[in-house]
Amino acid sequence: MERMKAHPQQKDYLRGLKPRRKAAGLTQADLAREIGTTKESIRAWESGLYWPSAQYLPGMAQALACRIEELYQPPKAPEREGSHEQT
Numbered sequence: 001m002e003r004m005k006a007h008p009q010q011k012d013y014l015r016g017l018k019p020r021r022k023a024a025g026l027t028q029a030d031l032a033r034e035i036g037t038t039k040e041s042i043r044a045w046e047s048g049l050y051w052p053s054a055q056y057l058p059g060m061a062q063a064l065a066c067r068i069e070e071l072y073q074p075p076k077a078p079e080r081e082g083s084h085e086q087t
Contacts, residue, residue: 035059
């Protein structure tokens with residue numbers, strides 16, 4: 001049986017999930033336990049293989065201390081002091 005490939009745009013679906021989970025110090029299993037799913041589901045969502053059901057989004061956002069919208073965007077890198085462009 002051939003393995004299903006992710007939709008080309010699906011890869012970026014929840015591009016903020018993994019970095020926020022890691023920043024929160026949670027493993028995939030920790031987050032899965034907190035929102036009532038499996039670590040395999042978290043892995044699949046992070047890799048873009050599947051999209052989570054909408055029912056999991058509020059729990060993910062709460063567990064990661066962010067808004068649901070932020071799960072769709074990678075965290076912004078903090079600005080370095082003195083790195084402002086001068087015109």
